[in-house]
Amino acid sequence: MTDIGDLPPFIAVAPVFNEEECIAEFLRRMEALGQTVPLAGLVIVDDGSVDGTLAIVSDFARSSRVPMHIVRLSRNFGHQNAVLAGLDYAYRWARAERVPFIGLLDADLQDEPEHFRDLLLRSDHADVVYATRASRGEGFVVRNLANAFHWLLSRIAPFPIPRGAGTFSVMRAEVADVILRNADPDPYFPGIRAWVGYRQVGVPLPRSARHAGVSGVGLRGLLRLAVRAVFAYSTAPQTVFMWVSFGTLLLSVLAIVIFASLRLLGYMQQVQGIATIIVAIFLSLGIQSVYLTLVTYMIGRLGQQRPKEPFVVANVTRYGEQADDGK
Numbered sequence: 001m002t003d004i005g006d007l008p009p010f011i012a013v014a015p016v017f018n019e020e021e022c023i024a025e026f027l028r029r030m031e032a033l034g035q036t037v038p039l040a041g042l043v044i045v046d047d048g049s050v051d052g053t054l055a056i057v058s059d060f061a062r063s064s065r066v067p068m069h070i071v072r073l074s075r076n077f078g079h080q081n082a083v084l085a086g087l088d089y090a091y092r093w094a095r096a097e098r099v100p101f102i103g104l105l106d107a108d109l110q111d112e113p114e115h116f117r118d119l120l121l122r123s124d125h126a127d128v129v130y131a132t133r134a135s136r137g138e139g140f141v142v143r144n145l146a147n148a149f150h151w152l153l154s155r156i157a158p159f160p161i162p163r164g165a166g167t168f169s170v171m172r173a174e175v176a177d178v179i180l181r182n183a184d185p186d187p188y189f190p191g192i193r194a195w196v197g198y199r200q201v202g203v204p205l206p207r208s209a210r211h212a213g214v215s216g217v218g219l220r221g222l223l224r225l226a227v228r229a230v231f232a233y234s235t236a237p238q239t240v241f242m243w244v245s246f247g248t249l250l251l252s253v254l255a256i257v258i259f260a261s262l263r264l265l266g267y268m269q270q271v272q273g274i275a276t277i278i279v280a281i282f283l284s285l286g287i288q289s290v291y292l293t294l295v296t297y298m299i300g301r302l303g304q305q306r307p308k309e310p311f312v313v314a315n316v317t318r319y320g321e322q323a324d325d326g327k
Contacts (some may be wrong), residue, residue, distance in 0.1 A: 007120045009038040010101035011090045012113075017047040019107050020056060026107040027060045033113045034066045037120060040075035040322070041067040044107075045086040048076030058317070067320030069093065070179060074312040079106075081269035083189050085313065087176050094173045103170040104189075111168040115205050119170045127198035129204040130169035130190070130301050132162055132250045165190045174196075232267055252282035 012030065016023060030042055042064075046054050054072065062069040071089050073082065083104060090102045101123065105111045111131060119129040151306060167189055171179075178196045183189075194200070 007037055007117070008097045008101050010038040010103045010107065010116075010120065010121055011041040011043060011094050011097075011099050012103040012116070013043045013045065013083070013086035013090045014105055014107045015045040015047055015086055016053055016057070016107045017076060017077060017079070017082070018047060018049050018051045018053060018093050020049075020052040021140065022108050023053050023056050024060070026109055026113070027057065027064070029109070029113045031064055031066050033116060036114075037117050039066055039116075040097060041069065041093060043086050043088075043090045043093070044070050045082045045089075046072045047072060047079070047082035047085075050075055059318035060319075062152070064319060067318075069319070072314045072316070075316040077312070080187055080189055081185070084180065084183055084187070088180055089313075089316070091173055091176045091180065094176075094296050100172060102173055102176050105168045108209050111166070116170065118203055118205060119168075122201050122203055123170060125199065126201040127202040128169060128171040128193060130165050130200065130202055130203040131207075132161065132165050133205070133207045136264075161193065162200075163188070164206075165202060167192075168205075169193065184304070220253045245286065245293050246290050248282065249286035251285050255282050257323060 001025075016024070019026070030039070033039055040108075042060075044057050046057070052068070057070055061070060069089065071085055073085060079087070087102065087104065093099070094102055101120070103116055103119070104115065119131065122129045134220065154288075171193070175196060175198050178198075179192055182196065183192045259278065
């Protein structure tokens with residue numbers, strides 16, 4: 001068994017939103033994890049929780065053996081932006097303390113904190129080590145929709161995006177810096193993590209059902225995330241729209257030729273104007289399709305213009321070692 005001293009130190013990041021039913025168990029297991037892996041610190045990002053999550057985290061942090069910093073956002077900015085906020089703060093903390101790795105996971109215990117050890121064991125010759133889903137604990141609908149989404153994205157993305165990869169991962173601090181400098185507002189995090197490249201290794205790990213409570217994202221949020229990922233990390237939608245547009249225009253031109261030929265041959269003398277009406281409809285649809293394709297492309301380009309920070313930090317509370325945050 002690998003000794004704790006043989007593993008690289010890391011700072012863990014966990015975004016939370018209304019997780020009062022899960023957070024106490026999550027914090028207990030993270031503190032216990034510090035006895036078996038070199039956990040240098042824990043960053044909890046409160047993404048605008050309105051329940052007792054923040055109070056539970058604050059009470060635990062006062063007596064925790066692991067240094068904890070609580071980053072409270074000014075409102076709910078969404079899970080992906082909360083991940084970016086935690087990554088940003090953890091990067092500056094890691095740079096100040098010269099901690100080589102940063103870890104990411106959610107606090108709902110679907111990804112088990114103890115599996116950080118499995119990821120760190122593969123970090124010797126990798127810059128990013130991420131978990132892939134060897135099994136999933138969600139319901140039938142969510143599980144199959146997630147599998148279909150990962151399959152589709154892996155097929156249409158212009159660069160490799162691993163199937164079944166989520167947020168759970170460890171990465172070198174310099175990789176986190178590159179991600180932060182290139183991420184779009186509210187990104188699909190596994191997509192931007194794959195896009196930056198470097199040496200990446202996947203580790204198959206089981207994914208459990210939530211420890212307690214109901215996900216704040218929900219099926220509707222997951223579907224929005226999937227749509228955003230497809231449009232952000234693939235040109236397939238624009239390509240499909242382009243071929244539909246030109247196909248429609250081709251059909252309209254073909255209709256002109258056919259109706260003109262029928263009219264000249266005398267087959268359409270009894271119904272006046274039908275050729276003109278049908279051709280006009282096809283031509284109109286073709287023009288609209290081209291226009292919608294251009295609009296879609298321009299909207300996609302807007303996603304590349306990110307603000308300096310797509311989140312607002314209300315305050316940061318530190319417990320344990322007082323590390324310089326780099327500001």
